[in-house]
């Protein structure tokens with residue numbers, strides 16, 4: 001989800017629940033997990049830090065709580081500098097609570113979308129998603145931009161947020177219903193695209209991934225069948241999976257294939273390599289020299 005949509009969705013909830021005064025604090029909390037767009041350099045330079053990437057460690061429960069704590073400390077620091085006039089402890093605690101509501105709302109919303117977030121990082125790097133949305137949906141961004149424009153134009157905030165939440169919930173509900181329908185009537189994992197009528201279906205068998213595209217209305221068409229391993233043993237795969245570059249590749253991939261090419265191992269995500277999925281854009285394949293291994 002884009003940052004503007006994160007800020008608007010929590011603001012709409014606060015307006016609806018009569019907590020309009022908490023919007024600046026919760027909205028700040030709701031956008032802060034995306035600060036990880038500046039962390040990508042760590043994972044680029046040092047592969048073992050692959051969780052320091054957009055959609056990485058700050059998008060876990062522990063990451064969100066840590067960011068909430070950091071914002072709270074920053075708030076206390078500002079209070080101590082006495083720039084702000086007296087604020088009661090109870091009010092301060094409410095503001096701090098709003099930071100946490102914000103950071104956790106970010107995790108909750110991103111959990112709805114592919115490619116998912118590492119909810120339990122750093123304990124486990126596995127990504128989790130409810131798989132309802134294909135990622136930051138341009139329709140959400142568009143509606144958030146309209147809402148921003150209406151605020152600048154001084155339109156009544158209750159009207160804007162009423163319109164915003166109705167649209168937001170309806171759109172989400174629409175994708176939810178589709179996900180349930182496609183999920184129950186397809187054999188495999190169903191991944192939405194920006195076009196709600198087009199879904200990618202990944203069926204996993206013991207040795208292969210069978211990928212097809214399902215167009216609601218015009219049926220299912222096979223896209224590609226990929227072997228999990230080509231001339232690579234299970235033991236070799238297990239060893240390869242310990243290499244930081246490969247952990248980073250797996251973290252960013254939908255499916256991964258291990259192949260032996262002459263004397264090298266080539267590990268890749270065929271669906272990002274062939275352009276079927278454009279995101280995440282980096283770490284689509286790794287070549288490991290056999291002598292290095």
Ligand SMILES: [Zn+2]
Pocket residue numbers: 001033034055059106110
């Ligand atoms: Zn995010």
